[in-house]
Amino acid sequence: MSRIVGGVATSHVPAIGGAMAKGLQQDPYWKPFFDAYVPTREWVAKVKPDVVVMFYNDHGLNFFLDKMPTFAVGAASEYVSADEGWGLPILPPFPGDADLSWHVIEGLVAEEFDVTTCQEMKVDHGFVIPMGLLWPGDQRPVRAIPIAINTVQHPLPSPARCYKLGQAVGRALRSYPKDLNVLVMGTGGLSHQLDGERAGFINKKFDLFSMEALIHDPAALTEYSSLDLVELAGNQGVEFLMWLAMRGALGNSVKEIKRNYHAPISSTASALLVLETEEQPDLQLTAA
């Protein structure tokens, strides 16, 4: 059976991708940000994931408003990065695991998450930057399954729903008969807002509170609505939904490996949280 080795939640600010492309990791502005990923990569090397399942949000590369899925699961043998319009380099493709994707899709639909399935899926900075932070350069040592959650067009799914989605993904992964180590990721956030008169909004107190709660009491965060998250974390800080989905997949008990908060990167409070799974919960279908 497969096992979930842990989770990594990280910001995916486009400027990070620009800094990686230019090799600025030791630059004084960037060093405190990038340094947090060194022990993270050491931990990843220790837990040896074969596959990464990543909750992320598309920012208008793969999905347009003509058809906007709330939850979309990648089911491709590879995922390509592409031009997003403002200058990030196009990277080599990321290998997928279509067999495991379909297993996850079967599990989700059986649990009444009626997801969109994507045999072609362009991945934008929300996916490629976190991959590059854990596996820099052109190395592709893990297979990936992207799961996109809509944060472009309201109504957005609720925090409770995203947490339950993560739980269902976790159950599906743990029931996969092949012997695989799976790392779950959630990308985006923390607080930031790009649009409106409140552009530039950062809420450090809420960010620190939500990181702490995510570790020990994630169910408490599911009391919020998505619009509560918009109010508290900013219009794009609602990307915290990805972190909640990741946390849902990990099960009850996790050990904190690394936590970093660095604000601002560009217009965003950036953060990193690395959690190791302490137990493999049973497969019974319990609600959040």
Next chain:
Amino acid sequence: MPIESAMTARREIPGTPIFDGSAAQKGYALNRMCFSFNDKANRDAFLHDEDGYCASYGLTPAQRLAVADRDVTAMIEAGGNIYYLAKLAGIFGLNVQDVGAQQTGMTVGAFRQMLIDGGKVQ
């Protein structure tokens, strides 16, 4: 949230445009044009003939004026979504801090300082 309140209460969050179904309908043509800017050939076509390119996407007069004025606040009022608008802003060489400064009426320097101060809160 009970279904009745979810569907009838329109929540206002000051200074925060909520891109919902109403905005998505209103802004469709503008956002569709901006989505096309994922392709360099389309960015080049826009730069070569802005009027013609906007006309080919059927922008409303308010949307066309907002684009002509490089006015992000007006683009959002006309239904623009910030993720798609970012691709248009990129053509003009504007990043998210430039766009933030424009919407808040601050200089880019003051906007950056506000972000730095936001990260220092104890």
